[in-house]
Amino acid sequence: MRQLSPQGQQVVNDLSQRHGFSQDAVMHMMFAVLNGNGSMAQFSHPDFGGSGQWMRGGMMMLGDMFNHGLKSRVDALCQDISNILSNQPGLLQSGSFQSQSQNGSEQQNQTAGAPMGQSTLFLPDPDENWWPMDLGTPNATGNQNNVRYAYFANIHRLAVKTGNQVWVYDTLNHLIGGFSQQQGSGSSIAFSSQFGTVDLSNLPVVSRDGQPLPAASNPVASLRNAPIGVDVLTMLERLGELREKGIVSDDEFKQKKADLLSRL
Numbered sequence: 489m490r491q492l493s494p495q496g497q498q499v500v501n502d503l504s505q506r507h508g509f510s511q512d513a514v515m516h517m518m519f520a521v522l523n524g525n526g527s528m529a530q531f532s533h534p535d536f537g538g539s540g541q542w543m544r545g546g547m548m549m550l551g552d553m554f555n556h557g558l559k560s561r562v563d564a565l566c567q568d569i570s571n572i573l574s575n576q577p578g579l580l581q582s583g584s585f586q587s588q589s590q591n592g593s594e595q596q597n598q599t600a601g602a603p604m605g606q607s608t609l610f611l612p613d614p615d616e617n618w619w620p621m622d623l624g625t626p627n628a629t630g631n632q633n634n635v636r637y638a639y640f641a642n643i644h645r646l647a648v649k650t651g652n653q654v655w656v657y658d659t660l661n662h663l664i665g666g667f668s669q670q671q672g673s674g675s676s677i678a679f680s681s682q683f684g685t686v687d688l689s690n691l692p693v694v695s696r697d698g699q700p701l702p703a704a705s706n707p708v709a710s711l712r713n714a715p716i717g718v719d720v721l722t723m724l725e726r727l728g729e730l731r732e733k734g735i736v737s738d739d740e741f742k743q744k745k746a747d748l749l750s751r752l
Contacts, residue, residue, distance in 0.1 A: 492518075496609035499572060507565045509535045514565065521569045529566055542566045576609055619647035619654060620698055632667065635677065639664050645694065648677070654698070657691040661737045690733050 492500065492515065500518065504511045513535035520529035521542075532539040537552030540562070548559050619626065619638045623645055626638040636649040639659075646657040646664065662681035667688075677688040693701050724745065731741040 491611045493609060493611050499609060503565065503568060507561055507568070509561075509565060514569075517562075517565060518569050518573075521566055522573060526570045526573045536562050544570055572609075618649050620656065620695070623647060623656070630667065635667075637667055646679075646691065648688070653696060655696050656694045657688070658694050659691060661740075662686065662691075686733060 496518075500511050500514045503509075503514045503518075507514070509517075513533045516533045517529060517531055517536070520531040524530070526544075528541070528543045530539075530541050537550045537555060537558055540548070540550040542548050542563065544567070546563075548563050550559055550562065552558060618636065623638070623640050623643065626647075627641045628637075628639045630637045634650070638647040640646070641659075641663070644659045644661075646659050648655045648657065662679070662683065664679050664681050666680045668678050668680070668685070678685050679688055680686075695701060727741060727744055731738065
């Protein structure tokens with residue numbers, strides 16, 4: 489969980505004096521706005537009349553619904569916090585890399601793609617850089633339902649953390665734009681790319697917890713390195729399935745198809 493730095497605590501003190509709310513209330517609202525990615529907040533604090541919701545642009549709901557003076561003060565506080573957070577490098581997420589809810593389940597949509605940087609308002613999160621360091625700096629990060637994502641577009645890699653395990657996938661020729669999770673007993677993770685929605689299990693696994701996995705776990709590598717004795721027709725069927733799922737591009741399909749047919 490994030491904690492305020494000395495600079496962050498000073499910002500809380502200043503906002504407390506400016507808006508006439510307690511430091512505890514301001515701190516509560518700062519984390520609420522942060523959790524809302526700077527554009528919304530769901531909060532519950534006595535200073536704000538109990539539970540309420542704020543959205544940038546004018547929407548304000550308070551438990552004390554007829555206290556217009558309090559509404560104005562809370563809105564001003566949220567606006568100030570939003571502006572302050574937006575000026576912190578790498579703190580708020582932006583871009584098109586999204587996690588989306590499925591089947592009407594209530595989940596907060598999140599975006600990623602913010603430039604990497606260090607906010608001065610909060611102490612570093614010891615678990616912030618959870619992916620293998622040899623992957624470098626991700627182009628986008630995100631999380632949903634205790635699943636965390638880090639996308640490395642330049643090297644065609646995707647790191648996914650579920651529980652205490654970190655899986656690294658080869659994204660092949662996919663340009664990943666977001667993630668969604670199917671809820672229920674058959675829960676699964678899917679991602680969106682230029683080929684539409686694809687199940688994450690269709691991507692080749694490169695490593696798990698830092699340990700490389702054998703080529704057998706990589707369907708594309710298996711096709712490329714298949715021995716001559718393998719049933720060519722079976723391999724052609726498998727190749728066609730990979731193209732339909734978007735794992736193999738049309739050019740890769742044609743190239744490998746020609747290679748397999750040459751073995752007949």
